[in-house]
Amino acid sequence: MASDLIPVTRALLSVSDKTGLVDFARALAARGVALVSTGGTHRALTEAGLAVTEVSDLTGFPEMMDGRVKTLHPGVHGGLLAVRDNPEHQAAMLAHGIAPIDLLVVNLYPFEATLAAGRPAAECIENIDIGGPAMIRAAAKNHEDVAVVVDVADYGAILADLDAHGGAVIRATRRRLAQKAFARTASYDAAIATWLEGEYAAEVAEAPVYRALGGTLAQGLRYGENPHQQASFYRTAGAARPGVATARQLQGKELSYNNLNDTDAAFECVSEFDPARTAAVVIVKHANPCGVAEGASLLAAYERALACDPVSAFGGIVALNRTLDAEAARRIVEIFTEVIIAPDATGEAAAIVAAKKNLRLLVTGGVADPRQPGAVWRTVAGGILVQSRDAAVVDDMDLRVVTKRAPDARELADLRFAFRVAKHVKSNAIVYAKDGATVGIGAGQMSRVDSSRIAAWKAAEAARVAGAPESLARGAVVASDAFFPFADGLLAAAEAGATAVIQPGGSMRDDEVIRAADEAGLAMVFTGHRHFRH
Incomplete structure (x- = not known):
């Protein structure tokens, strides 16, 4: 039976995002942890003056094929997967000269960022990590004996455990990190599978046998539609569609589940109106437009949208298809409004909205393309419904x-x-x-x-x-x-x-x-x- 406390004597670090890497590795070394590393990570650590064993010394093979092959070796995976209190595993490690790895620190090639940047397909493919997910899954499977870190935000938790428990990581931490690790690789693979489905649409079945959906936590929410429901907001990977997922919140209190849902509905509707042709404003309440109008200016459009249903507009969401200006901002803040969302806002307009400390102001960087293809997901009991976005335009x-x-x-x-x-x-x-x-x-x-x-x-x-x-x-x-x-x-x-x-x-x-x-x-x-x- 594995112990609640697993001493960390040896760590393998192989990261794409090197934020905080040197400080973390230095802290491990100061606590007596031997360091093993690969490629660019190894260079960064040695340049910082740390003693680090290169993974090729562990495996007996050099990195090859432009770094595609370096950690896929029993010398690595045996050290991660060996069950410490299994005599047969111990005998195999001894027979083949495999040393245990107690801590794995890996973050993956930046596939999602490469995709979001609109890079060519060949570059996206080169940023599909193979060895990283394999190591992460191995360590996470064997979490009773190994701690796995996939997020720089968890460096502090590892060091806190080592300090509090005599150089060991506790079981609760290992279990939490194992769940996070499998979720990370699942989300990563989901992004790849979804991209390939679109990239090779002609060759892929209209209804693929397997569907994957993944995301990264954007924010935890106080509650869901109702106070007794838990909720969180996740961003999916891929080319960014302007809207709530790309928006910067310039001011106002934290967005709620219902705010996000309603704001998405408002901005998708206002994006139907080409800002080069006309100013347009949409007011939404409970996910339905209660007033929509075009106008020569945002102010004119807002006045006409508000006139449709001024009662329902109270406490609503206001979406605009052009940069929020001071003239429109002054009028909008005259009644209680939950959220204003627009492609951008002038400094004067932002200052006017700032006088209402709870009013959220979001800027998206652009309007969404109503013709853009994509998928819409909805859960049902025991399943998921998937359909293409309604990209039909009148x-x-x-x-x-x-x-x-x-x-x-x-x-x-x-x-x-x-x-x-x-x-x-x-x-x-x-x-x-x-x-x-x-x-x-x-x-x-x-x-x-x-x-x-x-x-x-x-x-x-x-x-x-x-x-x-x-x-x-x-x-x-x-x-x-x-x-x-x-x-x-x-x-x-x-x-x-x-x-x-x-x-x-x-x-x-x-x-x-x-x-x-x-x-x-x-x-x-x-x-x-x-x-x-x-």
Whole structure:
């Protein structure tokens, strides 16, 4: 039975990230630990004046093939895998001159960083570590006898154990580090597998037999959707998509699970609007847009987005597709807002937001590409659902007029706008829009006609709050994320005063719905694309 205390007399260090390496190695040596190392790590330690055995002296083989082969040898893996109280293992070590390795310190070739930097495929492949993961897994498997470190943040914990326990590492530390080690290699391999799937898409099956997902802790969260739920935020590897994972938080209190979820929804929606074409603002509450608008400026767009549903906007998330300026910042901070997210912020705007100490301000460095391919993951009980990102964009769709009346130019522009927003509203989704702004949104209802009625009610309520003489739905257009299965939802929109409709089409009752639109004098176009969002 392995002891709770494992004395560390010999350590193998082989790291790509040399942060803190020399100080850590010097501290080990000062505590009587013999050092073994490889390649660049060996050079860094010897240049620092430390006595270090090169791994080639351990194995009897030089590094070869540009460093691809150096640690894959029984002299290394025997020292890591040998069970210390197993007589047969001890006899094998003695017979073959294998010395035990009590501590392994390895961090891997920077594959994820190379990928994120957009480097060529050949360079990415050269940064796939082989020997490192093999050693990590060997040491982690044998954690009852070996301590394994894969993160420079754990150097201090090792030294603290050595000092507190007479040069030994305790079992609890070894077990914690073993779990972390296997998670690290799993995350590393997941990044590689996901990249290869995209890189060799033509050769890879649409549904690979095995799926891997990994990430690195970005922050621990106070709790999840509710206080009794634990939660954490992880960043996945790969080419960075601007959004919450790339954002720098300039100020404000810590983001919560719900903040992150809602902010992601807001920024993905605002990224549908090309900042070179127009300023756009999205206000989100509980993962649904409650106001979206374009404008000549961010301030103009914000005012129009807020007018759609000023009640729901209280405590919401505000996403912008351009650099936050002082003019927009002053207006946004007038009401309670949880998060502002934008590609960037001027110094003056950041100072204005800073006056609200709890308000989070995030800058992403750019907007996301709505056409960018990628995968979306969701857990279900006992499994994972994976699908490609909804990269369909209304500007690329061939809109088909199906009614006697075709939409005029203004209606057509608003129809495209409304369908762009409907893509980001939970299904069943109904969006009323006029002059490049939402005026009523119905989201997430079990019945599409109920979503139509709620959107119409929201438009009437927004008019009441604004002191307008009639519902904002009068003269607006309507977008539906999926087809109208019956004419009732469409008729509800007509009764509210809408003049044109955009929907995917494809219902068994399309003819009935088209007749109803003609009888109501509506113009209607089919997109051929559905935007369910559950």
